[in-house]
Amino acid sequence: MTAVRVTLADDEPLVLGGLRMVLDVDPEIEIVGEATDGVAAVQLIRDTRPDLALVDIRMPRLDGIDVVRAVMGDPTLSDTKVVVLTTFADDTYLVDAARAGASGYLLKSMPPEDIRASVHAAVRGETALAPTIVRRLLDEYADRAVVRDERLDRLTERESDVLKQVALGRSNQEIANALFVSEGTVKTHVAAVLRKLDLRDRTQAAVAAYELGLVKPGQDGASRG
Known part of the structure; x- marks a missing residue:
């Protein structure tokens, strides 16, 4: 089976290292590049054309939602999906991320196995939403x-x-x-x-x-x- 090619983008080196460790244990995931800001992330995605880009919501020069918009607006990247990874405090960006074209929205606090499973789900075209995000949506629209x-x-x-x-x-x-x-x-x-x-x-x-x-x-x- 061909490995899922993934790029990572986060402005915190420790987070990047942690994501690499989480994903590297899966033989069906190959990390093909890393970036520490949004502009570099877009260029990396254009250079490597991964199956999936996992990007932080808050980054210097270009935030995660703008990265999503840039990828979705580039016809040469039509086969690349973008999943936003962030902290719980930022999950109010969910609707904006989805409307921009993100294929999922994950929390950094999720168990490693759930992050890996979500990467595969997003590439298959399935919804990649953290359970707490689902609850947040329910709360937001309840009233x-x-x-x-x-x-x-x-x-x-x-x-x-x-x-x-x-x-x-x-x-x-x-x-x-x-x-x-x-x-x-x-x-x-x-x-x-x-x-x-x-x-x-x-x-x-x-x-x-x-x-x-x-x-x-x-x-x-x-x-x-």
């Missing part, structure tokens, strides 16, 4: 009065069910198990949701689900109809 959005009428009942599961950070297999369908069927529904709502990926779909009021506090993500 908002959500007006019925006409975009919801574009989705079938099953597509809405799948979108709810995506918003809770579930993998395709987990969604398939919850809804008693095949994994291939889930992939088909996810693709339809992205197309109908004009979304780039599952991370944007997750944020959209909260904004549209599909997921509420206390909801377990099971099919509700």
Whole structure:
């Protein structure tokens, strides 16, 4: 199996070293470069064209969200995904990161195995959201009065069910198990949701689900109809 090629960007050498140690133990991940500021990160990504760039949200010269925008705006980097890695105190940037095109949002405090799993999930096109980020989204949108959005009428009942599961950070297999369908069927529904709502990926779909009021506090993500 070809290793996932990853670049790292963080302005703290200790964090870079820690990320390298976390990822190096996985034989299916290859670190192809490191940067200590946003401008250098963008140039590194253009030079190496990794499968995934893991970038800090706060960096000198260019922050993580602007790095995401630069990568998403470069047609030569269409195969590169960007995942933002940050501290819990910065997780209010989630919506901005998702709208910019980030394929995930992870916390530096996550267990190493979860960071490695999230890298693979993002490359597969699945949502890479830290569990605490999911809870933060629930809290942020809990008290908002959500007006019925006409975009919801574009989705079938099953597509809405799948979108709810995506918003809770579930993998395709987990969604398939919850809804008693095949994994291939889930992939088909996810693709339809992205197309109908004009979304780039599952991370944007997750944020959209909260904004549209599909997921509420206390909801377990099971099919509700």
